[in-house]
Amino acid sequence: xxxxxxxxxxxxxxxxxxxxxxxxxxxxxxxxxxxxxxxxxxxxxxxxxxxxxxxxxxxxxxxxxxxxxxxxxxxxxxxxxxxxxxxxxxxxxxxxxxxxxxxxxxxxxxxxxxxxxxxxxxxxxxxxxxxxxxxxxxxxxxxxxxxxxxxxxxxxxxxxxxxxxxxxxxxxxxxxxxxxxxxxxxxxxxxxxxxxxxxxxxxxxxxxxxxxxxxxxxxxxxxxxxxxxxxxxxxxxxxxxxxxxxxxxxxxxxxxx
Numbered sequence: 001x002x003x004x005x006x007x008x009x010x011x012x013x014x015x016x017x018x019x020x021x022x023x024x025x026x027x028x029x030x031x032x033x034x035x036x037x038x039x040x041x042x043x044x045x046x047x048x049x050x051x052x053x054x055x056x057x058x059x060x061x062x063x064x065x066x067x068x069x070x071x072x073x074x075x076x077x078x079x080x081x082x083x084x085x086x087x088x089x090x091x092x093x094x095x096x097x098x099x100x101x102x103x104x105x106x107x108x109x110x111x112x113x114x115x116x117x118x119x120x121x122x123x124x125x126x127x128x129x130x131x132x133x134x135x136x137x138x139x140x141x142x143x144x145x146x147x148x149x150x151x152x153x154x155x156x157x158x159x160x161x162x163x164x165x166x167x168x169x170x171x172x173x174x175x176x177x178x179x180x181x182x183x184x185x186x187x188x189x190x191x192x193x194x195x196x197x198x199x200x201x202x203x204x205x206x207x208x209x210x211x212x213x214x215x216x217x218x219x220x221x222x223x224x225x226x227x228x229x230x231x232x233x234x235x236x237x238x239x240x241x242x243x244x245x246x247x248x249x250x251x252x253x254x255x256x257x
Contacts, residue, residue: 028145
């Protein structure tokens with residue numbers, strides 16, 4: 001297991017990679033997510049948003065992928081590491097803000113199999129950037145470059161809400177393969193829409209557990225325990241309850257949009 005102390009070297013390694021690939025076009029890189037919102041958990045990603053001055057080339061994106069495959073996650077080529085989630089945006093694509101925003105590049109461990117087969121993430125619309133940029137502005141944790149409020153525009157609440165809802169179908173598609181993460185993300189989505197706050201996944205789980213019918217609590221409780229390192233990522237005994245749980249939370253989310 002990689003501890004909180006493994007964060008700084010890995011984050012710096014990602015910044016060094018960005019500097020080597022983007023060179024003078026790198027505007028800034030920001031840490032967000034669990035590392036600055038409640039603390040890293042055993043299965044937490046190191047979440048980084050990078051801003052570049054101009055679009056990347058296919059060759060640049062491929063170098064990013066190859067280096068990230070080497071340093072990210074339990075299948076890292078040089079030994080187990082924390083997973084890295086890196087998102088790159090072109091400055092003019094997110095400032096001035098418009099919806100839907102476009103991401104230039106994104107890597108996460110859920111893309112590893114495709115990336116190892118030679119597929120390189122391409123630029124495209126990414127509604128989730130609304131939430132990501134909101135998190136970055138709230139965290140205010142630059143790894144390199146100016147503070148985020150000097151680089152990024154705040155996201156209007158209406159755009160934040162519709163981005164969260166727009167991401168649900170893709171999230172549910174990952175439910176069978178990434179159950180714990182999807183269950184926790186749905187809980188955090190519910191909390192954010194209900195309260196306007198962005199909280200860590202375990203805090204969101206605590207909030208949602210108080211509001212769920214008793215039948216649907218075990219799935220979320222298991223996901224929370226996995227996130228905290230208190231349970232193995234196994235679902236055999238709860239397999240029949242996962243989809244009904246997700247549907248219940250999605251119904252709550254849709255009532256709030």
